Amino acid sequence: MCSEALLTQAKQLQWIQWPAAGVDRCVQQPLLHERHVLLTNLQRTMGASMAEHVIGLMLALSRHFDYFLKQQEQARWAKEESTRPQLVDLEGKTVLVVGLGGIGTEVARRAHALGMRVVATRASGRTGPDFVSYVGLPDELLKLARDTDFVVNCAPLTPQTTGIFNREFFDTLKPGAYFVNVGRGRSTVTADLVAALRSGHLAGAGLDVVDPEPLPAESPLWHLPNVIITPHVSADTPVSEEQRNFVMVENLRRYAAGEPMLSVVDLERGY
Amino acid sequence: MCSEALLTQAKQLQWIQWPAAGVDRCVQQPLLHERHVLLTNLQRTMGASMAEHVIGLMLALSRHFDYFLKQQEQARWAKEESTRPQLVDLEGKTVLVVGLGGIGTEVARRAHALGMRVVATRASGRTGPDFVSYVGLPDELLKLARDTDFVVNCAPLTPQTTGIFNREFFDTLKPGAYFVNVGRGRSTVTADLVAALRSGHLAGAGLDVVDPEPLPAESPLWHLPNVIITPHVSADTPVSEEQRNFVMVENLRRYAAGEPMLSVVDLERGY
Numbered sequence: 001m002c003s004e005a006l007l008t009q010a011k012q013l014q015w016i017q018w019p020a021a022g023v024d025r026c027v028q029q030p031l032l033h034e035r036h037v038l039l040t041n042l043q044r045t046m047g048a049s050m051a052e053h054v055i056g057l058m059l060a061l062s063r064h065f066d067y068f069l070k071q072q073e074q075a076r077w078a079k080e081e082s083t084r085p086q087l088v089d090l091e092g093k094t095v096l097v098v099g100l101g102g103i104g105t106e107v108a109r110r111a112h113a114l115g116m117r118v119v120a121t122r123a124s125g126r127t128g129p130d131f132v133s134y135v136g137l138p139d140e141l142l143k144l145a146r147d148t149d150f151v152v153n154c155a156p157l158t159p160q161t162t163g164i165f166n167r168e169f170f171d172t173l174k175p176g177a178y179f180v181n182v183g184r185g186r187s188t189v190t191a192d193l194v195a196a197l198r199s200g201h202l203a204g205a206g207l208d209v210v211d212p213e214p215l216p217a218e219s220p221l222w223h224l225p226n227v228i229i230t231p232h233v234s235a236d237t238p239v240s241e242e243q244r245n246f247v248m249v250e251n252l253r254r255y256a257a258g259e260p261m262l263s264v265v266d267l268e269r270g271y
Numbered sequence: 272m273c274s275e276a277l278l279t280q281a282k283q284l285q286w287i288q289w290p291a292a293g294v295d296r297c298v299q300q301p302l303l304h305e306r307h308v309l310l311t312n313l314q315r316t317m318g319a320s321m322a323e324h325v326i327g328l329m330l331a332l333s334r335h336f337d338y339f340l341k342q343q344e345q346a347r348w349a350k351e352e353s354t355r356p357q358l359v360d361l362e363g364k365t366v367l368v369v370g371l372g373g374i375g376t377e378v379a380r381r382a383h384a385l386g387m388r389v390v391a392t393r394a395s396g397r398t399g400p401d402f403v404s405y406v407g408l409p410d411e412l413l414k415l416a417r418d419t420d421f422v423v424n425c426a427p428l429t430p431q432t433t434g435i436f437n438r439e440f441f442d443t444l445k446p447g448a449y450f451v452n453v454g455r456g457r458s459t460v461t462a463d464l465v466a467a468l469r470s471g472h473l474a475g476a477g478l479d480v481v482d483p484e485p486l487p488a489e490s491p492l493w494h495l496p497n498v499i500i501t502p503h504v505s506a507d508t509p510v511s512e513e514q515r516n517f518v519m520v521e522n523l524r525r526y527a528a529g530e531p532m533l534s535v536v537d538l539e540r541g542y
Contacts, residue, residue, distance in 0.1 A: 048362050052385065056330030063327045068501045069340055075493040077485035079502035089510040091319050113384030114323065214348035222346040230339045231350035239360040 002026035013037055017251055018265070019244070021046060021102070021235075022184055024157040027270045039265040040251055044102030045243035046235035050182050050208075051106035053234035054152055055114070057180050057206030058095075060228055062088045067225075085226075091115035096148040098164075099155030099183060100128055100135060101271075107152055108132050119144050123160065123269075138164075145172045150180065156271035157184035165189065170196035176203045182234045185211035190221070197224045208234040273297035284308055288522055289536075290515070292317060292373070292506075293455055295428040298541045310536040311522055315373030316514035317506035321453050321479075322377035324505035325423055326385070328451050328477025329366075331499055333359045338496075356497075362386035367419040369435075370426030370454060371399055371406060372542075378423055379403050390415050394431065394540075409435075416443045421451065427542035428455035436460065441467035447474045453505045456482035461492070468495045479505040 002025050007013065015038040018026060023041050026032060032039065060066065064085045071078040078084050095111045097104045100120040105128075108118045112131035119134040121141055128135035136144055138160060145151065151173065155161045165179070165188040173179075179202055181188060190211050196202040204226030210219075213232060221227060247262055254261050265271065273296050278284065286309040289297060294312050297303060303310065331337065335356045342349040349355050366382045368375045371391040376399075379389045383402035390405040392412055399406035407415055409431060416422065422444065426432045436450070436459040444450075450473055452459060461482050467473040475497030481490075484503060492498060518533055525532050536542060 048386065049358075049360055052330060052361055053334055053358075055385075056327070056334045056336065059323060059327030060331050060336050063324055063501070065327065065331050065336060065499060065501070066340055069337055069499065071502075072493055072498075072500050075486075075488040075490070077502045079485065079504065084504075087320075087324075087504060087508045089320055089508045090323055091510060110385060114326075114381060115319065214350065215346075217346040219346070222343055227343075228336060228340065229343050230334070230336070231342075231348045233350065233355075233358060237358045237360045239362060 002029055002032070004029060004031065007031040007037075015040070015255060015261075017248055018042065019248070022156055023265050023271065024184065024186075027265065027267055033267055038261065039267060040261050040263045041265050042244050042247055043263050043271070045247055046240045047102045047106035049237040049240035050103045050154075050234040051110050052237075053208060053230070054107045054154075054180055054182055054206075055110050057208070057228055057230075058090060058111075058150055058152075058178065061178050061180075061204045061206055061226065062090055064226075066228055090150075093117070093149040094119065094147060095150040095152060096120065096144050097132070098141065098151065098153045099123075099161075100132065101154065101156075103182065104152070104154035105129060107154060111150075111152075116150075119148065121155075123155075142169065142172050145169060146174070148173065148177060150178045153179075153181045153183040153187055155183045155187060157186055158270035161187045163187065163189050165193065167192040167195065170202055173202065175201050178202070178204050178206070180206040181210075182208045185209040185213055190219075194220050194224070197227060204228075206230075208232055273300055273303070275300060275302065278302040278308075286311070286526060286532075288519055289313065290519070293427055294536050294542060295455065295457075298536070298538055304538055309532065310538060311532050311534050312536050312542075313515050313518055314534050314542070316518055317511045318373045318377035320508040320511035321374045321425075321505040322381050323508075324479060324501070325378045325425075325451055325453055325477075326381050328479070328499055328501075329361060329382075329421055329423075329449065332449050332451075332475045332477055332497060333361055335497075337499055361421075364388070364420040365390065365418060366421040366423060367391065367415050368403070369412065369422065369424045370394075370432075371403065372425065372427075374453065375423070375425035376400060378425060382421075387421075390419065392426075394426075413440065413443050416440060417445070419444065419448060421449045424450075424452045424454040424458055426454045426458060428457050429541035432458045434458065434460050436464065438463040438466065441473055444473065446472050449473070449475050449477070451477040452481075453479045456480040456484055461490075465491050465495070468492075468498060475499075477501075479503055 097120040100122040368391040371393040
C-alpha cells in the first residue's frame with residue numbers, strides 16, 4: 001500500500017489508515033513526508049495477543065516443548081533420556097523488554113505476574129508502570145543486556161533499531177540467555193543470531209519475525225535446536241482483530257467528523 | 272518406597288517423608304493405616320514450577336506451536352498455508368481448575384493475570400483467593416465444565432478423583448475446549464480422552480501425566496494432532512528442587528526436635 005508507485009498516483013491522498021502496527025515501510029517514503037499525509041496505525045490494539053505469544057514462546061523454550069514434541073513424534077517417553085534438557089523456571093529470572101510501548105507494556109505486565117523481574121528500554125523516556133523495575137533509554141541496551149535471562153524485542157523498526165541485536169549485543173548477554181522477537185526481523189543481524197545460537201552462548205530463540213520474511217528454505221535458522229519460529233502470526237487472533245476493526249471504524253468516524261484521530265504516527269520519529 | 276514388602280519389614284517405621292506431592296501409592300497400603308505411620312509429602316513446593324508448565328501448555332496449544340514446529344521441520348513459512356489453524360486468545364476465556372490446592376492456586380493466579388476468568392473445584396470447601404471467581408465442591412464438576420474453555424487437572428489421585436475425566440465429562444464440555452493434566456493420569460479415562468480428541472469435540476490436550484506411565488509406544492495419544500505430551504516433568508526445575516530440599520531438611524529438623532511437621536498427609540483423605 002505504501003509503495004512509491006501508488007503514492008505518486010494518489011495525488012489527493014490525505015490520510016492512510018495502516019492496517020497493522022509497524023509502519024516502517026510507510027515512513028521510508030519521501031512523498032509521505034513532502035505532502036504531510038496523515039498516517040495512523042494500529043499500535044496498542046495487538047498488545048494482549050502479542051504478549052500471550054511472547055509468554056508462550058518463553059515458556060515453550062524454558063520447558064523445551066520443541067524437544068518433547070520431537071520425542072513425541074517417535075512415541076518416546078523421555079523422562080529418563082540422557083539427552084533430556086534441564087527445565088528452567090521463569091519465576092525469579094530477569095527479562096529485558098526492548099521497546100516498552102503498546103506491546104512491550106503488555107509483555108512486561110504478564111512477565112511480572114509470573115514472578116519475573118522486568119527491565120526495559122524505551123525511546124520516549126524513562127517512565128513506565130510499577131511492574132517494570134527499571135526503564136532505560138535505548139543507549140542503555142548493552143548495559144541492561146548483561147544481567148538478563150530473557151530478551152524480548154517489541155520495538156518498531158527505525159534507523160535507530162535496525163541491526164541492534166548484533167554480535168556485540170549477543171556477546172554481552174550471559175551464557176544461557178534466551179532471545180524472543182515479535183518486533184521486526186531487521187532489528188536483528190540474522191547471521192549474528194545464528195552464530196550466537198550455534199555456539200550455544202544463546203540458549204534458544206523464539207522468533208515470530210525474521211529477516212528476511214518469508215524465511216527462505218535454505219536458512220540455517222529452521223534447523224537449529226531450541227529455536228521456535230512462527231510466521232509473523234502473533235497478532236492473528238480474534239480479540240486482536242476485533243480491536244483493530246474498532247480502531248479503523250472509529251478513525252473513519254473521527255476523520256469524517258473532523259475530530260482528533262487515534263494512533264497518529266510521528267513521521268519523523270518513525271512510529 | 273511404599274511397597275508392602277518394604278513396609279512389612281520396616282517394623283519400627285514411624286515416619287515417611289515422601290519425595291513428591293502425590294501420595295496415592297502410599298495411602299493405598301493398609302499397613303500405613305494400621306500402624307499410624309506419619310506420612311509427610313512435598314505438597315505446595317512445586318506449585319510455581321508446575322503452574323508455569325500448565326500456562327506454557329495452554330499457550331502452546333492456543334498458539335498451535337506443535338503445528339508450527341512441524342512446519343519448521345520442513346523449512347516452511349506457514350503464514351498463508353490453508354491448513355494453518357486459528358490462533359486464539361486466553362484473555363477473556365474461562366479456565367476451570369480442578370483441585371484448588373498448592374498447584375491449582377498457582378495456576379489460578381497466573382491464569383487470572385493473563386486476563387482469564389478462573390473457576391475451580393476444591394474438595395476441602397468453597398473458599399479461595401480473590402483471583403478465583405467461583406470455588407465449587409467436587410460434585411459441581413459437570414456443571415462448571417459446561418461453560419469452560421480450558422480445564423486444568425491439579426487434583427491428587429484418590430478414589431473420588433479416579434476416572435472423573437470420562438466420556439460424560441468430555442461430552443459436557445463446549446466443543447473446542449482444551450484439557451490440561453498435571454495431576455495424575457488415572458484421573459482420566461484414557462480411551463475417553465482419545466475419543467474426545469479424535470472426534471474433534473476436544474480441541475487439544477496438554478498432558479504431563481497419562482495413564483499408564485510411561486506411555487506405551489502403541490498409544491494413539493502420541494500421534495493425535497493438538498496433543499502435547501511431556502513425560503511427568505512439570506516439577507523438574509531448579510526452584511522446585513530447592514524448595515523440596517528445604518522442606519525435607521526442615522522436616523528432619525522438626526522430627527528430631529519433636530516439633531509439628533510440615534505437609535502432613537491425611538491418610539484417610541488420601542492427600
